[in-house]
Amino acid sequence: xxxxxxxxxxxxxxxxxxxxxxxxxxxxxxxxxxxxxxxxxxxxxxxxxxxxxxxxxxxxxxxxxxxxxxxxxxxxxxxxxxxxxxxxxxxxxxxxxxxxxxxxxxxxxxxx
Amino acid sequence: xxxxxxxxxxxxxxxxxxxxxxxxxxxxxxxxxxxxxxxxxxxxxxxxxxxxxxxxxxxxxxxxxxxxxxxxxxxxxxxxxxxxxxxxxxxxxxxxxxxxxxxxxxxxxxxxxxxxxxxxxxxxxxxxxxxxxxxxxxxxxxxxxxxxxxxxxxxxxxxxxxxxxxxxxxxxxxxxxxxxxxxxxxxxxxxxxxxxxxxxxxxxxxxxxxxxxxxxxxxxxxxxxxxxxxxxxxxxxxxxxxxxxxxxxxxxxxxxxxxxxxxxxxxxxxxxxxxxxxxxxxxxxxxxxxxxxxxxxxxxxxxxxxxxxxxxxxxxxxxxxxxxxxxxxxxxxxxxxxxxxxxxxxxxxxxxxxxxxxxxxxxxxxxxxxxxxxxxxxxxxxxxxxxxxxxxxxxxxxxxxxxxxxxxxxxxxxxxxxxxxxxxxxxxxxxxxxxxxxxxxxxxxxxxxxxxxxxxxxxxxxxxxxxxxxxxxxxxxxxxxxxxxxxxxxxxxxxxxxxxxxxxxxxxxxxxxxxxxxxxxxxxxxxxxxxxxxxxxxxxxxxxxxxxxxxxxxxxxxxxxxxxxxxxxxxxxxxxxxxxxxxxxxxxxxxxxxxxxxxxxxxxxxxxxxxxxxxxxxxxxxxxxxxxxxxxxxxxxxxxxxxxxxxxxxxxxxxxxxxxxxxxxxxxxxxxxxxxxxxxxxxxxxxxxxxxxxxxxxxxxxxxxxxxxxxxxxxxxxxxxxxxxxxxxxxxxxxxxxxxxxxxxxxxxxxxxxxxxxxxxxxxxxxxxxxxxxxxxxxxxxxxxxxxxxxxxxxxxxxxxxxxxxxxxxxxxxxxxxxxxxxxxxxxxxxxxxxxxxxxxxxxxxxxxxxxxxxxxxxxxxxxxxxxxxxxxxxxxx
Numbered sequence: 001x002x003x004x005x006x007x008x009x010x011x012x013x014x015x016x017x018x019x020x021x022x023x024x025x026x027x028x029x030x031x032x033x034x035x036x037x038x039x040x041x042x043x044x045x046x047x048x049x050x051x052x053x054x055x056x057x058x059x060x061x062x063x064x065x066x067x068x069x070x071x072x073x074x075x076x077x078x079x080x081x082x083x084x085x086x087x088x089x090x091x092x093x094x095x096x097x098x099x100x101x102x103x104x105x106x107x108x109x110x111x112x
Numbered sequence: 113x114x115x116x117x118x119x120x121x122x123x124x125x126x127x128x129x130x131x132x133x134x135x136x137x138x139x140x141x142x143x144x145x146x147x148x149x150x151x152x153x154x155x156x157x158x159x160x161x162x163x164x165x166x167x168x169x170x171x172x173x174x175x176x177x178x179x180x181x182x183x184x185x186x187x188x189x190x191x192x193x194x195x196x197x198x199x200x201x202x203x204x205x206x207x208x209x210x211x212x213x214x215x216x217x218x219x220x221x222x223x224x225x226x227x228x229x230x231x232x233x234x235x236x237x238x239x240x241x242x243x244x245x246x247x248x249x250x251x252x253x254x255x256x257x258x259x260x261x262x263x264x265x266x267x268x269x270x271x272x273x274x275x276x277x278x279x280x281x282x283x284x285x286x287x288x289x290x291x292x293x294x295x296x297x298x299x300x301x302x303x304x305x306x307x308x309x310x311x312x313x314x315x316x317x318x319x320x321x322x323x324x325x326x327x328x329x330x331x332x333x334x335x336x337x338x339x340x341x342x343x344x345x346x347x348x349x350x351x352x353x354x355x356x357x358x359x360x361x362x363x364x365x366x367x368x369x370x371x372x373x374x375x376x377x378x379x380x381x382x383x384x385x386x387x388x389x390x391x392x393x394x395x396x397x398x399x400x401x402x403x404x405x406x407x408x409x410x411x412x413x414x415x416x417x418x419x420x421x422x423x424x425x426x427x428x429x430x431x432x433x434x435x436x437x438x439x440x441x442x443x444x445x446x447x448x449x450x451x452x453x454x455x456x457x458x459x460x461x462x463x464x465x466x467x468x469x470x471x472x473x474x475x476x477x478x479x480x481x482x483x484x485x486x487x488x489x490x491x492x493x494x495x496x497x498x499x500x501x502x503x504x505x506x507x508x509x510x511x512x513x514x515x516x517x518x519x520x521x522x523x524x525x526x527x528x529x530x531x532x533x534x535x536x537x538x539x540x541x542x543x544x545x546x547x548x549x550x551x552x553x554x555x556x557x558x559x560x561x562x563x564x565x566x567x568x569x570x571x572x573x574x575x576x577x578x579x580x581x582x583x584x585x586x587x588x589x590x591x592x593x594x595x596x597x598x599x600x601x602x603x604x605x606x607x608x609x610x611x612x613x614x615x616x617x618x619x620x621x622x623x624x625x626x627x628x629x630x631x632x633x634x635x636x637x638x639x640x641x642x643x644x645x646x647x648x649x650x651x652x653x654x655x656x657x658x659x660x661x662x663x664x665x666x667x668x669x670x671x672x673x674x675x676x677x678x679x680x681x682x683x684x685x686x687x688x689x690x691x692x693x694x695x696x697x698x699x700x701x702x703x704x705x706x707x708x709x710x711x712x713x714x715x716x717x718x719x720x721x722x723x724x725x726x727x728x729x730x731x732x733x734x735x736x737x738x739x740x741x742x743x744x745x746x747x748x749x750x751x752x753x754x755x756x757x758x759x760x761x762x763x764x765x766x767x768x769x770x771x772x773x774x775x776x777x778x779x780x781x782x783x784x785x786x787x788x789x790x791x792x793x794x795x796x797x798x799x800x801x802x803x804x805x806x807x808x809x810x811x812x813x814x815x816x817x818x819x820x821x822x823x824x825x826x827x828x829x830x831x832x833x834x835x836x837x838x839x840x841x842x843x844x845x846x847x848x849x850x851x852x853x854x855x856x857x858x859x860x861x862x863x864x865x866x867x868x869x870x871x872x873x874x875x876x877x878x879x880x881x882x883x884x885x886x887x888x889x890x891x892x893x894x895x896x897x898x899x900x901x902x903x904x905x906x907x908x909x910x911x912x913x914x915x916x917x918x919x920x921x922x923x924x925x926x927x928x929x930x931x932x933x934x935x936x937x938x939x940x941x942x943x944x945x946x947x948x949x950x951x952x953x954x955x956x957x958x959x960x961x962x963x964x965x966x967x968x969x970x971x972x973x974x975x976x977x978x979x980x981x982x983x984x985x986x987x988x989x990x
Contacts (some may be wrong), residue, residue, distance in 0.1 A: 010704065011656045014723045032700040042964040044710050046584055053707075083658065086959030 001096040001109060002070045006061045007033065007089040008081040013059050019080035020063065023072055027112060029062040038086060058089060062094055066109050118158030119218055125160075126222065129153040133190070137367065138387065143359020144352070150188035151179070155218075155256050158196075162257035162625040165215035174201035175208070176258035176266075184252035185319070185357065190366040191373075194219070196228040197253060199236065199266055225372070233266045237273045237694035244285055247274060248323050275327060279836040283324045283424050290320050290421070301410045302549075302557040304693075308362045313410030315358055318351065321417035331858065343416070344424060344489075351416045354409035361406065364388055376406070403549035407558055413546065415531060419485035426451045447475055453484035462490055466497040469534070470511040476528055477520040483528055491532040498537035503629070512538070513630050516603075517596035519575070526603065526921070530560060541607050548610055557693070559609045565691035566602040570595070570683060585686055588679050597636050598680045600627075601643035602687050606980040608644075620645040623799050642677060643684055648684045654704040659711060660961045662908040663758055663834065668708070670727070670759070679714060682709045711907040718905075730759065736767035737774070745778060753777065756834035776803040778835045784869050787862050789853050797826055797845050798852045804869060806838035808958075811937050812927035814840055816875030817865045819921040821857070822847040827942045847920065875928075879921070897980040899973045903962065909938055909954040910962045912972070916980050918949045926951060929979045933972060934958045 008016055013030065020028065034055035044051040065073050074091055082088055101111040116122045141149075160178055177687065180195040182188060196216075200208050219226050222622045231239065240247035250270060255263040258576055294312045297303075301313035309315050318620045325331055325342060343351070364387055365373050374386065382395050385402035392398035446468060448457050454475055461468050469491055476483060483491075487590060504509060515525050529535040536543040545559040557565060572578040573589040580586075592598055604626060608619030623644040627637040649671070657664050672678045685705060690697045701705055734754050741750050753774045754762075764772065776786040785804040792798060800823075802814050812828055818825060823844040831839040846852050867873040902911040914926060923942060930937055930953070938954040957963050963972070 009658070011658050014656065032698070034700055034703070042704060046710060046713075047587065049583065049587070051706065052583065053703055055699075055703075057703045082962075085660070085961070086957070 001064055001066060001099060001112070003062060003064045003094045003096045004070065004073055005092040005094065006036070006077045007058050007091075008077070009083065009087060009089060010057055010059050012081045012083075012089075013061075016061060016077055016080040019076045020061075020073065023069070023076050025063050025065065025073060027063070031060045031062075033058050033060045037090070045097065051066065056087065064099060064112055066112065070105070116156065116163075119161075119936050122157055122160045122164075123222065124219065125342050126153070126157050129157075134367065137190075137360075137363055143361070143363055144187075144356045146363050146596065147182075147185075147187040147189065147359055150190070150192075151183060151186035154183065154188065154194060155179075159257045161215050161218065165211055166258075172257055174262060175199070176260065176262045177256045178253045178263060179256050181249045182252075184249070184254040186254070187315075189359070189362045189372075191225070191371050192366075193372070194224055194226045194227070195249065196256075197236065197250070198228055198230045199223055199233055199262055200230065201262065202232060233262070233269065236266070237270060240270070241274050244289075246284070247282075248286075248319075251323050251326055258488055264967035271330075279327050280425075282327050283421070286320050286324045287421060287425065290317065296783065300557070300561075301414050302407055302547075306376045306406065306410065307374055308358055308376060311410075311826065313407075313414035314374075315355065315362070315413070317417040318355060318413050321420040321424075322423050323357075328424040336421075343420065347416050347419070350412050354412040354416075357405065357409040358413065361388065404547050407547040407549060412464060419489075422485045425756050428734070436969045447472065447483065450484055452481070453487075454481045455484045455487050456490060459490065460492040462497070466494060466502060467505060467507050469494065469498075470507060473515065473525050474511060477515050477522065477525045478810050480521040480524060482524070486530065488532050491534055495533055498534065503538060508538070509630055513596070513632075516600045521571075522599060526564045526567060530564060535560070539626060541604075541626060545607065545609055547583040557691070559606050562691050563606055564601050566605065566684075566687040567599050568692045569687035570599050570602055573683070573687075582686070585683060588683060592679060592683070593676055594636065594639070597632070597642070598683060600630075601640055601647075601680070602684055605641070605644050605647045605684065605688060616645050616647060625742050629807050633756075637675065638681070641674075643680055646671070646681060647684055647688055650681055650708060651689060651701070651705060654708040655701065659704070659707050660908065660959070665708070665711045665715055665907070666759055669712045672712060672716070675713060675743075677714045678709065678712055714907050730762050733762055733767050733770070737771050740767055740771040741774065745774065749778070749910070750774065752835070753833070756837075758831070758833070759829050773801070773803060775838050776801070777833075777839070779803075780805060780837065784866050785862075787865065788857065791851075791853055797843050800842045800844055800923065802840045802842070802865070804838055804840075806832055806836050807869075808936070809928070809931035810838055810869075811840060811940070812924060812931045813868050813875055814842070814865065815924035815927045816921075817861065817868055817878060818842060818844060820875065820881070821861050821864070823852070824920050825923045825942060828940045830937060830939050832938070875924070897977060899976050901971070901973060902967050903964070906954070906962065908962055909956055912953045912955055912976075914949075914951040914953070914976060914980075916949050916951070922949060923951065925979055926953070926976065929976055930955065933975060935963075935972070936960070 006016070010032075016029075017028070034057055036042065036054065036056055042053050044053060050104040061077070063073065070093060077091055097106060099109070100107050116125055123684065130153075133146065133153065134147065137146055144950040158177060166175065176199050178184070178197040178199065180197050182192050183194050183196075185687055188194075198208075198212055209230055212228065216226060216228065229236070236250070240250050253263075253267065293316065297307050297311040297314075299312060301311075303311065307314050322334060325337060328341060329336070329340060331337065331340070338345055338348045349382060361376070361384070362374060364384055365376065368384060368387065375687050378813050382399045385399045386395065388402060390398040391399065413465075436472065442457055446457055446461050448455055454472065456462075456472065472483065472491070475481065481953055515522050526535070529538070536546055545563075547558045547560065556765065567580075570589065573582065576586055576597060578586070589595065601623070604619070604623040606615065606619060607622040607626075608615035608617065620641045624637050624641050632640065649668075652776060653664070653668060659665065671679075672681060682705070686697070689701065729890060732926045737754065738747060738750055741747075758769065772788065774942045776788060779786045787803075788801040790799045800818070804810060811828075815828075823842075824847055826843040826845055828843070829841045830839070833839065844852075850857055864873065864878060868875055868878070897917070898915040902913065905911055915920060923940070927937060927940075934957060936956045936958065938956060940954075941952045943950050955963065957968075963969055
């Protein structure tokens, strides 16, 4: 099992979500996050008052999937989230030791 | 029911009783009936056990078993705790503990949650004098078994020892615990997961008010609340209904979870609704109806309990049915302040002058003083007069609108109108959404409450209460020309809710109808319509669209139309989201929405957006293009192209030109690049249009090919369509006598451009053969080159101005440099003054955004200067 964490542009959420359900990803966790990478923040001005945007709004998607589908899921996310511009985001793949469905106590891939 | 002589019988009796209760519940008995029946069952069981435990000991005298808390009040839910107080006379000592345990053991065995305290009366008085919660639970004590005399004595003395002379303190204490409890449970009746017992509008609100009334008026049964005219029959009836409903919900929760559970958790609301008999084709609808009922009842419990507590606190002496005499003089004819709250000095005021109701609201609006519960009741009692004539009266219209137009305490007025039931009478549009819930995780408050909260958000900005936390919104609020209209829009924005999707569209008409009744001007109504219709647009676009797309912002600006509307829409979006729930508004949304707001504002300020006339012009042009291409290009194709062409271009270019570009683009399916040229002899230059699929460095390549063919570029316009087609137009000066469009020169240019784009040749190869005509000498200027960067003018582009001495190939050099720096040129304007060139470029980086980082801008400047300093491209002399 692997956990796939993707940081994407907010307006790409629907596309990525739809693409993932099309490859039968069962569930996901979506969080509104802020941060910066190579796409640094910037400054906005209204009537002389400055608003510094150091952290850019992004969406974090987390899914846990069996090993064999990892490449397909990663590819799906990358394809759907891509605009070709800076700030498109990143995808991380992390090992997952175990999963437990709390209601039934099922473990491992059965719990996904 | 047979005699309960032994344990087996009692157990059988108890289990049968439980089963009977469950069946009754499923048949739909009220919560009140259930609670009483359950308490009755427990009483019988305990009496039986008591008898068995003490029959041999001859101890029944001087021992009494009392029910406390909810059991004392006969409000037992299926899995409520059973709280007992065992009182005993002196001299029983330690032994009693053992006897009591023996008596209660079986109950624990049967799985009941049972708590008990064993005390002598003096011990219990002392303890309850130190622990007020204990005292309050003693207030509900009820005899169950044993020595009745002992109970009566204990109860009488409890008053004398603990409560006498401290009544006011105790009631204040109750008031404080209510406040603390509400704060702990979210301080609103309307929360996502209501607490049936402890939450605001929960059962505990009634208990607390009941304790206060009991202390104040020395009541023993709650029927006395009406007998002694502390509550009106109507209030008692409403309260009783509400309690029955909540008790029933609580019973259902206990059965559902098979344990004590008082929280209506979001996940299970649907199933609870279904179990309580809410049936609709769509379960979501049924759940919404259930929650609507729940909140309506909870609101009643909260309100009537608050009234009751209010009376207990302020009533000087028990004045049965007597009207309160104000302590101070009238502040306005007919009104006075009583204990910090507004009251009417004459109980029949509204009977004689129904419109005086407005006066009461006006005082609340102006002074922020709350209405006393009695005044609220006076209004509630007068709702029949709020009919057609009242609604249409000039005074009504004037007053109502003035609450919005003038600064004051609008949301307090609206809350009071809501609470008294006046609001849906005056604006019947609110009837439908009264306490209406949206069953999703997102919307916490019912629609009507949410609407009032949205107004409150704007009011707080206006009063600079939240401007510290939200300086930008505070500032913008101060710039609004018609804040009254904005507040009205916030109040009416969700009136279309409750009939499925597209609520904003429906709401627009409803709001406009109200606007008309309020005699608003056509312009105000147009604003109102716009704000209600688009109230979600800004928030949705900010979160779901790429804000670096200029077209998107342009189109949005187009929709909004002017700056005032944009400001109002921005503030409305803020107020709307803040009023959804405590955590709906966050920095994340704030950042995105501010970006869209500022970008749109800049577009509008610069007048870069087409007014209505322009819109018509564009539409005319679009149909002209259609006509021109009729028979040459399928109309669906023309439509496809029209959609992808930026509005700016549509507005500025002639239909003939646009049609020509489309026909050229159409050829791209067969050719890599399509050229078109036009000689403009009288102006001394020619115009070349190049259409190709856009790619990085395209512009530089075209410049290079043109330069290599002895053309000096005077100016250039770069147009990129949404479908990725680039249409670049060059005004060029011919540097050699040979006609630009003659054969074979023109075809050579076309051929070479194609080869460069197909990567068969490079621009450098072509330039190698270029030689400068003798009569076109360019002399190095004495002026030094200069690069200026303007990052203020546009939100989407960095504007780079380059001042340099003119020379052939300059544009190619600069364009190539931009390409190697990873920058995209969106538009270029080259102008020449004697020997000085001013080139203006609209630039974006590879991410399609303007360049913000200082270091990067500095690097661009340096690199360009370096390029310019190195002099002209190395041309081969021969």
